[in-house]
Amino acid sequence: MAEKLLEIKNLCTSFIQEDGSELRAVDNLSYEVHEKECVAIIGESGSGKSVSALSLIRLIPYPPGVIKGGEIIFKGKNLMECSKEEMEAIRGSEISMIFQEPSTSLNPVMTIGDQIVENILLHTDLNKQQAAERAKELLEMVDIPNPDVRLKDYPFQFSGGMQQRAMIAMGMSCNPDLLICDEPTTALDVTVQAQVLEQLNKLREEYNTALIIITHNLGIVARYADTVKIMYGGRIIESGSADQIFENPQHPYTIGLIRAVPRLDLPRSHGLHTIEGEPPNMAKMPRNCCAFYNRCKYADETCKTCIPQMEEVEDGHLCRCFHKEAAQSEREEVVIH
Secondary structure (H helix, E strand, O other), rough: OOOOOEEEEEEEEEEEEEOEEEEEEEEEEEEEEOOOOOEEOOOOOOOHHHHHHHOOOOOOOOOOOEEEEEEEEOEEEEHHHOOHHHHHHHOOOOEEEEEOEEEEEEEEOOOHHHHHHHHHHHHHOOOOHHHHHHHHHHHHHOOOHHHHHHHOOHHHHOOOOHHHHHHHHHHOOOOEEEEEEEEEOOOOOOHHHHHHHHHHHHHHHHHHHHHEEEEEOOHHHHOOOOEEEEEOOEEEEEEEEHHHHHHOOOHHHHHHHHHHHOOOOOOOOOOOOOOOOOEEEEEEEEOOOOHHHOOOOOOOOHHHHOOOOOOOEEOEEEEOOOOHHHHHHHHHHHHOO
């Protein structure tokens, strides 16, 4: 197995509301990322995916957000103990992040070239001319035509797909060890989605960069992920390889997500399935319960008063649920044989 690159231990991130109440967005989150690995974090909006990524690089806005506990071990160093200056040196060089909306992440009054060059100059010893050449190479690398011309363009002159590629080029400008992609294909058409994802996978292979892909698109996960983390209510509720998650899902929520994907191999009478109810209000949800209990058909009093612990189902496959056995019939229904 590849060397461990990142280890998150019991990470807790909260937002303090105006009335003084605490919204726990990330609750005792723990997982690992190895070199060159692609880890997918999936779940509904509001499950804590993006907040966990921003916590990882310590970009939670304070106030109202605060990281209340845990460790973020990156290449043997606890990022929670790093100074502001040390984190600024790590962000953009050793760890990069592609944010959800490139149109709002790119500076509208700076050219694409200037934005890429700025990051290169900040984190490397290259001079301005060398940085400009590197920026041109990066646009070529992500298949943007006429890179020497497009470097002088502003973000509004790029399509959504090209803006996303420019963000990838910026993220890869210093050959980071870890690239975090927060919904990298949002608002892109299907063809461009595939191109962007293939580009990310190609860069991972060429530069040995580990990827964390935050998404709710199970198609992306099935094709590209090595390891999958299912998040709900600020916690990881199931974890395993992509094959384990799709071929042997354990948690009722995971089963529900897979059931909600339209299937072409089943008759039309099978219909479309949904997960009843709504995600929990994290500001009001008790912490001593299973976050999914109010939407789960198998929930009982134990689920309302106790937090299920992660238990190993098979080698490397973990699940946080009291009623894995009860969901057996649904599990058999969703698995594609």
